[in-house]
Amino acid sequence: MIIKKQYLKSKPVCKVTFGLPGEIFKSALTAHIVGEFNSWDTKATPMKKLKNGAFILTIDLEQGREYQFRYLIDKTRWENASNADRYIPTPYGDCSNSVIVI
Numbered sequence: 001m002i003i004k005k006q007y008l009k010s011k012p013v014c015k016v017t018f019g020l021p022g023e024i025f026k027s028a029l030t031a032h033i034v035g036e037f038n039s040w041d042t043k044a045t046p047m048k049k050l051k052n053g054a055f056i057l058t059i060d061l062e063q064g065r066e067y068q069f070r071y072l073i074d075k076t077r078w079e080n081a082s083n084a085d086r087y088i089p090t091p092y093g094d095c096s097n098s099v100i101v102i
Helices: none
Strands: 002-007 013-020 031-035 055-062 066-073 077-079 086-089 096-101
Touching: 013 066, 031 055
Parallel strands: none
Antiparallel strands: 002 013, 013 055, 031 066, 066 077, 066 096, 086 096
């Protein structure tokens, strides 16, 4: 999984690119990133599927914050980022959310 941060000098914003590798998610039809930055809306932030089967998305996030998030694959399967900055347990049982620190 990819998480790439690009801090902007002109604004207090970081361009964050999230990616899911094609070799793992090639059979998936859709992927969304769902988190605090979009009020946990499962439809608000779809990722773009590339020809090699990978999914990618770049969003602007405010600096000086942490954001919890997860990936939603094919509207049914939740995945964490394997390379998140850290993880926080959820109140929904034995799962956790990925956290990105900006």
